[in-house]
Structure formats: C-alpha cells, structure tokens
Amino acid sequence: MANYILRRVVGMIPTVIIISIIAFVLIQLPPGDILTARIAQLESQTSQITEEQVQQLYQRYGLDRPIYEQYWMWITSFVQGDMGYSLSRSRPVRDLIFERLPLTLIVALSSMLFTWVMSVPIGIYSAVKKYTVFDYIFTFVGFLGLSVPNFMLALILMFVAVEMGWPAGGLFSPEYVAADWSWDKFINLLQHLWVPMIVIGTAGTARMIRIIRANLLDELEKPYVTTAKAKGVKRNKMLIKYPVRIAINPLVSTIGWMLPMLFSGEVIASVVLSLPTIGVLLLQSLMTQDMFLAGGIVLMLSMLTVIGTLISDLLLAVLDPRIRYE
Numbered sequence: 001m002a003n004y005i006l007r008r009v010v011g012m013i014p015t016v017i018i019i020s021i022i023a024f025v026l027i028q029l030p031p032g033d034i035l036t037a038r039i040a041q042l043e044s045q046t047s048q049i050t051e052e053q054v055q056q057l058y059q060r061y062g063l064d065r066p067i068y069e070q071y072w073m074w075i076t077s078f079v080q081g082d083m084g085y086s087l088s089r090s091r092p093v094r095d096l097i098f099e100r101l102p103l104t105l106i107v108a109l110s111s112m113l114f115t116w117v118m119s120v121p122i123g124i125y126s127a128v129k130k131y132t133v134f135d136y137i138f139t140f141v142g143f144l145g146l147s148v149p150n151f152m153l154a155l156i157l158m159f160v161a162v163e164m165g166w167p168a169g170g171l172f173s174p175e176y177v178a179a180d181w182s183w184d185k186f187i188n189l190l191q192h193l194w195v196p197m198i199v200i201g202t203a204g205t206a207r208m209i210r211i212i213r214a215n216l217l218d219e220l221e222k223p224y225v226t227t228a229k230a231k232g233v234k235r236n237k238m239l240i241k242y243p244v245r246i247a248i249n250p251l252v253s254t255i256g257w258m259l260p261m262l263f264s265g266e267v268i269a270s271v272v273l274s275l276p277t278i279g280v281l282l283l284q285s286l287m288t289q290d291m292f293l294a295g296g297i298v299l300m301l302s303m304l305t306v307i308g309t310l311i312s313d314l315l316l317a318v319l320d321p322r323i324r325y326e
Helices: 002-028 036-047 051-060 067-079 093-128 132-146 150-164 183-220 221-230 235-241 241-249 249-253 254-265 267-273 277-288 291-319
Strands: none
Touching: 002 067, 002 254, 002 291, 051 067, 067 183, 067 291, 093 183, 093 277, 150 183, 183 249, 183 267, 221 267, 235 241, 235 254, 235 277, 241 254, 249 291, 254 291, 267 277, 267 291, 277 291
C-alpha cells in the first residue's frame, strides 16, 4: 500500500502540471484581457492616456510577453506560494481565496454530510423494502430532486423562510457579516446554513439514493447472501457487514469529483442565495477575464480533484476487501 501511495503522489505532479497548462491556455483564449477594461476605466477618469502608459501597464503585469513566458512566471510563483495579483479587485489572489475558503468549506462539507446522511439510510431502506409504498415515495422524491433546478429550489426555500420569519439568504445576518467570530455569530451561521445545505445537497442526495438502492438490490441477489442467511447470520448484521459495504462503494468513489463540484459547482444557487463562496468568485473572475484569479482557483480545484481521487481510492481499499493495490 505504501508503494501505491508513493506512486500515486508522484504521478499527481505531471497531472497537475498538464491541467495547469490547459487551464491557463483556456483562460487566455477569449479575445482581449482585463487590462483593456482597466485602460478604459483610466481613460474615463483622465482626459487622455498615452501609449507609453499603456505599455507600462502591460509590462508591469507581464502581459506583453509570449504566453509560455506568462505561464512560466505564473506557475513558478504559484509553487512558491504567490498566486498572483487580481487586477479586477486590486488584491493578491491568495488573500481573496483564503478569505472565502473557510465559509466555502463549511457550505461544502455540510452539503456533503447532508447527502450522505440522507442517501445511505434511504437507499438501504428502499432496497430492503423494494416495491413498497415507501419505496415508491422515495423514488418519486428522488426523481423530483433530480429534476428541480437548484436555483428554483433556492427561491422556494427562501420564500418559505421569509414567510416563516426565518433567516434567508447569505450566511450571516447584516450585523454579523463584519463581526469577529463568537458563539452568537456561530449560531447565526447555523440558522442560515440549512438553506444552502439542502439546495446544494438535494441533487446529489437524489442521485445517490438511486445508486445505493440499485447496487444493494444487486448484492442481495448474490449467493453469499443466501449462504449467510442459511447459516443463521442475523439479518441486520449480515446486511450491514457484507452487501451494504459493497453497495456504498460509489459513495466513496465520488469523493474525488464531489469536493471540487461542491466548491465550484452550484454557482447559480450561490448567486441566488448571496453566498460568499469561491464558486461565485470564480464566476466573477471569468466574466472580468481576471486570468490570475481564475487560474489560481481552477488550479486549486484541480488539485482538490486529484487529492480527492487518491483519498477515495484508499478508502475503497479499506471498505472493500476485494480491492487490493499491491
């Protein structure tokens, strides 16, 4: 196992490098750049801006160099901990990302926890009690969760929260946004967190219920289950120890793409709910062609994908004794 982990960690390096090259090129593809908007802004503030001043701006940010030199400057600085400078926000990229990272982690992990807590027991129950009234109800709710757009669900929940007098929108009340962390601020966060947790986690929950149900139904028909029943193994013990462990493999294997999806995905829902997350920051950076900010976020999400895939592979080996990496 140690050799496998070492090989995977070493293999992650060229993977991340290739992803960074592709991301940097894609960000550079749209015509124009952010300095075009900056120059237009300077021209609106002053009567005239000279060609020499324009060239100084391009030289200052290295945009006058070939794209491969721009990439090399960016990636070498990134490795040293300098993610670049956001031209649209006039702040270091690292400060912008780490400013939103804690709240993004809270939203992402709570949504993931909601998905697991809801999908596992419901999926198991639907498989064990197949073709019952409750199975049909959960199936209908699952299809409903997959078909309803997240932004519509966000609007519905916000309307319900307003009608009930509950906090709606954002992660804090106005008086707690700039306040230091305290117990009252944490409670206020929990009061706001339930809406984005349900909105972002609903689609994943509905999908996982169907996957776990289908996998468990397949496992329950296999000979080892019949043999365990014939030997008198208690039903609940047999169910949890053997078929359920195999059925939840997809849940573990999705960690690799679930982490970046929760960070950057559901951007529309985050915009509707006014969430100060990294996904909204990525959308704004792409709209303004802020290549340093967008590139830093994309590279960070790519690293999360690679790391999450490694974690899911290791967890699968622990969960399923049939999987060995030697």
